[in-house]
Amino acid sequence: MSGQALDLKKSATIVWRHRIVAGTIVALGLIGNTAYFAAQPQMYTASALVVLPPPPNATTAGGQTPSVNVSTQSVVVTSVPVLVAALRSAGLGVSLAALQHRITVAEAGALTISISAQGDTAQQAERTANAVTRSYIAYITAASNPAGQQPAELLQPAATASAKPRTTRVYEAAAAGAAAGAVVALIAVLAIWGNDRRLRKRDAIADSIGVPVLAGVRASSPADAAGWTKLFWHYEPPAGDAWLLQRALRELGLPWQSGHGGTGSVAVLSLTPDRAALALGPQLAVSAAAQGIPTALVVGPCQATREATALRAAGGAATGRDTGNLRVMVSSHEDVSQPSAQAALTVAVDVVSPQAPRLASTPRADVTLLAVTAGAVTAKQLVRVAAAAAGAGRTIAGILVANPEPGDQTTGRLPQLARLDQHQTPTRMVGLVTESRR
Structure with missing residues (x-):
């Protein structure tokens, strides 16, 4: 249950x-x-009533008068012999198949059935109902009836046809x-x-590779270079998203956060079919620059998707342009730890294929993050990327989730094992022998 x-x-x-x-x-x-x-044209309906009295002295096992089996009588009324006889006698001008669709039988009382017929006009409906009723009575009362001769009487002929209001x-x-x-x-x-395997909740995303979700924010990847350029210089996250991105940066524990100088670099990887997640790296860089942190945004050798190609084009156009604390550049070099002497934080963005992820050519940084969109990737795809990262000597330190579902109340802050420990239910031990000492 x-x-x-x-x-x-x-x-x-x-x-x-x-x-x-x-x-x-x-x-x-x-x-x-x-x-x-x-x-469809308006249809008229007319009905005739037929009484089917039981044979003399006919009773059921309980001593009651037998009732009419409407389903059986409906089969007889719409049978070929009955309708063919009605068509010949009344000249209704319709085919046998059409006539079968226009006839219905219903229970109208004790031992009484109603035979209704539809017609394009009131006169046609009345004529059809009466013709079929007469043919039906003649059929079941005939001695040649295969089921045996049965009594039947016309209680009321079809006289007034009606139509449903439009x-x-x-x-x-x-x-x-x-x-x-x-x-x-x-x-x-x-x-x-129904069999969609894509991960939608933050806990499910974190559990898939045992890595916590650092932040879940709204994101949308522009489709052209102009849109990416606007994001570089004019992105202003909502207050809640800005705080989440700031907290994610603090939790990374990069050298420059100690207050004793130094620099740090973060590589943000997304998957090729996941378009919205591509924007999380640039949004993280712009958010850090807005906090007064000298930041360099490095666009790596992204896979040839439409959004990634536009991002790389926008990055190439913005190379060498410094606005405030943000500098944007394009690089195909693996090591992005020292892209600029003035940058305290470097954020490298790249895209990998979920089918065959290759991280050898992606930017190498102090910390590697994985960016995914809720409902865009499967656990199998994330496991492939995590395994490829481990094979390349890199460890995914956290996950950034784009566009978490509004109804998702999970946080993804704990890996699955820790969550299982917290929700462990007591186990009743049976079959143990206890000893009492006095």
């Missing part, structure tokens, strides 16, 4: 996460079904379309994203 509840909760979360897609499908179903039925038809069509769209949306969303 608990597993089912968890599955329902997970499904609801997935649908809510993709609510725009789901809502679009529901809206299309509502609009499409409403438009279709609104374009507003009622529209409301019913809209409700049916919305319901059908909701079912399709649920199936489509779960089929496409």
